[in-house]
Amino acid sequence: MTALTLSDLQAGYDPDLPIVKGVSFTVSKGEAVCILGPNGAGKSTMIKAIAGLVPCFGGQVQLGETEVTGMPSHLLARNGVGFVPQTENIFTRLSIIENLQIAAQLLPKPERPRRIEAMLDMFPDLAARPRELAGALSGGQRQMLAAARALLTEPEVLMLDEPSAGLSPKLVGQVFETLRRISDTGVTLVLVEQNVRAALALTHRALVLVDGKLAHDGPTDVLHDGRFLGELFLGHRAAEAGR
């Protein structure tokens, strides 16, 4: 079953200068997909456009059978999309539990305690110190809190923008281990990543975006050959798209 479909999506900050220039792909339910590409290719812009945070100028985004193009992020959250932005994804002056309580406000009141408990069960590192200020957490723990906030509403699709950004290799390992556990629960994962090695180890399929267009959509195993990926990044293999 299809979880997410992009059809000829065009998006950006100025309608005369689209950053995402007609991208189409589908993601199946339960799949884990990474979006790779050189700096400035438009990866973050594309994921933010899907998440309702950047304007779409053309094309469509569908969640299952439902069109959600341009739907604001809080409504998308109610429709099964969780999004973890790259920065400012937690309230640093509030405690862990308060961060979860705020995210839980999207849920009907009676469901909130059960979902907060579920997140504390899933993230023992957070459960160990619920009253600690989020700003005092390590980079990896912050990403876990950000993921927990997004998972509270039980999204079918969880999208993350560079979850490894600014983390030490050890913390990257922890975050990706957490993402694997999330993926194993059946949640569809779509992540933008600069850390190609970590992304390829987690996901089975990669989309490579070059200059706002899809240059590759296929299994990650061929990308373990760094040369192939390098050529893709440089745009020499743009014809691979859709093969």
Ligand SMILES: Nc1ncnc2c1ncn2[C@@H]1O[C@H](COP(=O)(O)OP(=O)(O)OP(=O)(O)O)[C@@H](O)[C@H]1O
């Ligand atoms: N808020 C914004 N307003 C205007 N232009 C922006 C904004 N954010 C990004 N851009 C531009 O959009 C283009 C694509 O940026 P984007 O961050 O989507 O690329 P990316 O592939 O995610 O890059 P990176 O891997 O470096 O994060 C860049 O030219 C960038 O300058």
